[in-house]
Amino acid sequence: MTTMATAPAPGFEPPGVADFNLPPVFGEITKPVLLLVFSAIIIFAAFRFTVRKPALVPSKSQFLGESFHGIVRNSIARDMIGAEYLKFVPFLTALFAFLLVNNLFGIIPLIQFPTFSHPGVPYALAGLVWLLYNYLGIKRHGFAGYMRISTWPPDVPWWVRIILTPIEFISNILLRPVTLSLRLFGNMFAGHLLLLLFILGGQYMLFTADSITLKVMAPFAFAMGIVFTFFEAFVQVVQAYIFVMLTASYIGTSLVDHH
Amino acid sequence: MEPDQPRGGGGQPPPPPSEAWTALSHLLSGFLLFGGIGWGLDKLLDMRVFTVVGLLAGGVASLYLIYLRYVKS
């Protein structure tokens, strides 16, 4: 977007990192900041709306709210965590809703910016998850017990353990929050870049380029943009789901009885 | 309170989708750790073999770990 405004050069400048640095709306407040607040408000409002008249036989809106809650409750939390899953359903549901709405901002007209194509909040949420599952594991098994569960491969000679334990420690304790946040951020970033490429490319071909061929080809770029918008919708939902599912799975492995 | 018994908890490994991600994470850890050690050795001794050897060893170790955690048990 800024590319087109600042550089009306005859050559096409592909969208890049600079496109993710949005100018502040006012003061320090940028578009992603507003989107974060906005997402929390609409999620809360939507959920409140679904339970305004709770009934055994649900209304359509109550059914939607319940289904959303039910997906996290019955097919993520219950499967991943086990017997104590009910305690974590509120956190996981709120997390899923927050991720999903902010991801879908990437394809919602007029907003069209996935909040988590900026890595700050993914880092923060992954850090939160990291604190949560390590806290739960240490609280349940003690520090040594928790380390044994997460870094002590069973039934191997000591010299093999010397090799494997560092790997498992890095994987389970250090790398989990990194992969969790980078997976989300990377998908959102790449997806947004891809859409920018098709839309801005199409725009350039149509309005800036001198070549007739490029002008004729422009609709195809836009069509591809639409196709990838649908694809991005899918990716955004899946990434939100994976983030929550892995969170639940980490909680589950921290609470496992004994290995 | 729910009658249906959830999987995951009670000693079993977590179900497949998260297993795959964990396996990938283990593999990455192995490469990083032993590749890093090899790279450090190379820097220290001014050689070039250890990075490659470290990466290979890390990969093998990771695969063995994945086998131990998710195939054998």
Added chain:
Amino acid sequence: MTTTLLAAEELNPLAPHPIEIIVGLIAFLLLFWLLKRTVFPQFEKVYAERVDKIEGGIKRAEEAQEEAYVLRQQYEDQLAGLRAEAARIRDDARAEGQQIKAELRAQAEEEAERIRQRGHEQIAAAREQVARQLRAEIGGISVQLAERLVGRELSAETRRTETIDAFLAELDELAERRETAPAAGGAS
């Protein structure tokens, strides 16, 4: 935020924006807290009620089935009792009927016997009466016949025969009169 950080941000997409972290965490935790306090308990309540309703319904259905089974058992017992009772009543009735029939037949036979007896007696009495009457009349008639025979000459064979024939005719006439007399006059 310093200008160096801003510059670094422009180059590195992996660098976080602190304000987003702060606002994002506050927004998320606030959202989580509010939802946990206000909305999710409602969902859980509805789930619990629904589970309770379904399980309660199943339990109630089982109870009703049990009850129905007991009732059916009772009903069948009663029905069996009634059937036995009915059979007994029928047997009784049949026996009684037979007895009544036998009694009636005996009575009828007795009656018939009595009637026959009376008939015999009446016939006997009538015969005796007739005999008595006849005896009296025959006596009279014999006297008359004797007078007539004696009154005339008993010489000629033909006359004697004539006289006897005439007497007999007279007797016939008399008998005829006697027969019609009770029907006409009623006196005997």
